[in-house]
Amino acid sequence: MRAAAASRYIGLMSGTSLDGIDGVLADFSQGKCLVTQHASAPLAPELRAELLALNTPGDNELHRAQLAANALARACAALVQQLLRQAALDAADIAAIGAHGQTVRHRPGAFDATGYTVQLNNPALLAELTGITVVADLRSRDLAAGGQGAPLVPAFHQSCFARPGQDMAVLNLGGMSNLTVLSATGQVRGWDCGPGNVLLDLWCQRYTGQPCDRDGALAASGQVQDALLRSLLTEPYFSRPAPKSTGRDLFNARWLQQHLAAAPGARVQDVQATLTELSAHCCAQDLRRHAPATRQLVVCGGGVRNRELMRRLQAQLPDVRVMSSDALGIAPEQVEAAAFAWLARQCLHGEPGNLPAVTGARGPRILGAIYPA
Ligand SMILES: Nc1ncnc2c1ncn2[C@@H]1O[C@H](COP(=O)(O)OP(=O)(O)OP(=O)(O)O)[C@@H](O)[C@H]1O
Numbered sequence: 001m002r003a004a005a006a007s008r009y010i011g012l013m014s015g016t017s018l019d020g021i022d023g024v025l026a027d028f029s030q031g032k033c034l035v036t037q038h039a040s041a042p043l044a045p046e047l048r049a050e051l052l053a054l055n056t057p058g059d060n061e062l063h064r065a066q067l068a069a070n071a072l073a074r075a076c077a078a079l080v081q082q083l084l085r086q087a088a089l090d091a092a093d094i095a096a097i098g099a100h101g102q103t104v105r106h107r108p109g110a111f112d113a114t115g116y117t118v119q120l121n122n123p124a125l126l127a128e129l130t131g132i133t134v135v136a137d138l139r140s141r142d143l144a145a146g147g148q149g150a151p152l153v154p155a156f157h158q159s160c161f162a163r164p165g166q167d168m169a170v171l172n173l174g175g176m177s178n179l180t181v182l183s184a185t186g187q188v189r190g191w192d193c194g195p196g197n198v199l200l201d202l203w204c205q206r207y208t209g210q211p212c213d214r215d216g217a218l219a220a221s222g223q224v225q226d227a228l229l230r231s232l233l234t235e236p237y238f239s240r241p242a243p244k245s246t247g248r249d250l251f252n253a254r255w256l257q258q259h260l261a262a263a264p265g266a267r268v269q270d271v272q273a274t275l276t277e278l279s280a281h282c283c284a285q286d287l288r289r290h291a292p293a294t295r296q297l298v299v300c301g302g303g304v305r306n307r308e309l310m311r312r313l314q315a316q317l318p319d320v321r322v323m324s325s326d327a328l329g330i331a332p333e334q335v336e337a338a339a340f341a342w343l344a345r346q347c348l349h350g351e352p353g354n355l356p357a358v359t360g361a362r363g364p365r366i367l368g369a370i371y372p373a
C-alpha cells in the first residue's frame with residue numbers, strides 16, 4: 001500500500017430505504033473525516049425487488065439470499081470503481097472499504113436464544129473484484145456482546161460533529177430514523193426512534209408509482225388524520241426505553257395495514273400527511289423527552305430532502321434550530337457511508353466501533369471481519 005493510502009477509506013451503505021447504494025471516499029489524514037468523493041447508484045429494479053422480498057420469509061431463501069448478496073457485491077464493486085475514477089486513484093491508494101451490506105433481518109435482544117442480525121453481503125467477492133481490503137459484518141459482534149448491533153453511527157457523529165461544551169443532537173432520517181444526543185459533558189446517547197422514510201416511500205409507491213414523495217409534495221397537499229395518528233402512536237416501540245433499534249421487521253406494510261382501519265375515509269394524500277407527521281413526531285418527541293435542553297438538531301439522511309417532513313419536524317421543535325448536516329460540512333446523503341468508512345478504519349486500527357452506552361453491549365468491541373486485499 002502507498003504511504004498516503006493508509007488514511008483513505010471507502011464507505012458503502014445500502015440502507016433500509018433500499019433506494020440504492022451510497023459510497024464515499026474519505027480521508028482521515030488530518031484526524032477528522034474529510035469526504036473527498038461521493039457517488040451513488042440505484043439498485044437494479046430486479047435486485048431491489050428481491051432484497052425487499054427477502055425481508056420476509058419465503059421460498060428457497062438461502063439460495064436467493066446468496067445470489068442477491070453476490071449481485072450486491074458486484075454493484076458495490078462498480079461503485080468503488082466509480083469513486084476511484086472520480087478521484088483519479090487506484091486500489092493501492094485505499095486502506096480499506098467498510099461495506100455495510102443489506103439488512104434483511106434485524107432481531108436484536110436475547111442473543112443467547114433468538115437474537116440475530118443479517119446483512120446480506122459477499123465481502124470476499126468485493127475484495128476480489130476491487131483488490132482492496134474489505135471490512136464487513138460490522139454489527140454482529142456488538143450483538144454477541146449483548147448489544148442491539150445498532151445504531152452504530154452515534155460514535156461517528158461524536159467524532160464528526162461534537163463541539164466541546166455544546167449540547168447537540170444528530171438525527172438520521174433514513175428508512176428508519178435514529179437520534180444521537182451529544183451532551184456538552186461529552187456523554188453520548190443514541191437509539192432508533194422509529195420509521196423515517198420507509199412508510200412514506202411505501203405509501204407513495206403504492207398509489208403514485210413514484211419511488212418517494214418527492215419534496216413531500218403529496219403530504220403537503222393532505223390533512224393529518226388524528227385518529228390514524230393516535231392509532232399509529234399506540235405502537236409500544238415508541239415508549240420503550242433505550243437501548244433499542246428497529247427495522248422493516250416491525251415497520252412494514254403489515255404494520256401500517258393494522259392501523260388503516262382507524263381512518264376509513266382518508267384520501268391518499270391524507271395518509272401521506274399522517275405518516276409524515278408520524279415520522280416527525282417520533283423524532284421530536286424523543287428529543288423533547290430525552291434531551292429537552294438541546295437547541296441544535298443536525299439532520300442527515302435522505303429525509304432532509306423531504307421539505308414537508310423537515311417543516312413538520314421544525315414545527316414540533318419551535319425552540320430548536322433544525323439544520324441539515326450540510327451546515328456542518330457534510331452532505332446529508334454522505335453521512336452514513338462516511339460512518340462505515342470510519343468504522344472500517346476503527347477496525348484496522350484495532351479500536352472499538354461501538355458505544356456500549358448506546359447499543360447496550362457489555363463493553364467496547366472491535367467491530368467487523370477483515371477480508372484482506
Ligand atoms: N427529494 C426527496 N424528496 C423526498 N424524499 C427524499 C428525497 N430524496 C431522498 N428522499 C428520501 O430519502 C430516502 C433515502 O434516504 P437514505 O439513503 O438516507 O436512507 P437509507 O440509508 O436507505 O436508510 P437507513 O438510514 O435506514 O439505513 C429515500 O428512500 C426517500 O424516502
Ligand SMILES: CC(=O)N[C@H]1[C@@H]2OC[C@@H](O2)[C@@H](O)[C@@H]1O[C@H](C)C(=O)O
Nearest residue numbers: 103106150151152153174176178192
Ligand atoms: C440493522 C440496521 O441496518 N439498522 C440501520 C437502520 O437504518 C437506520 C437505523 O435503522 C440504524 O439502526 C441502522 O443504520 C445506521 C447506519 C446505524 O447503525 O447507525
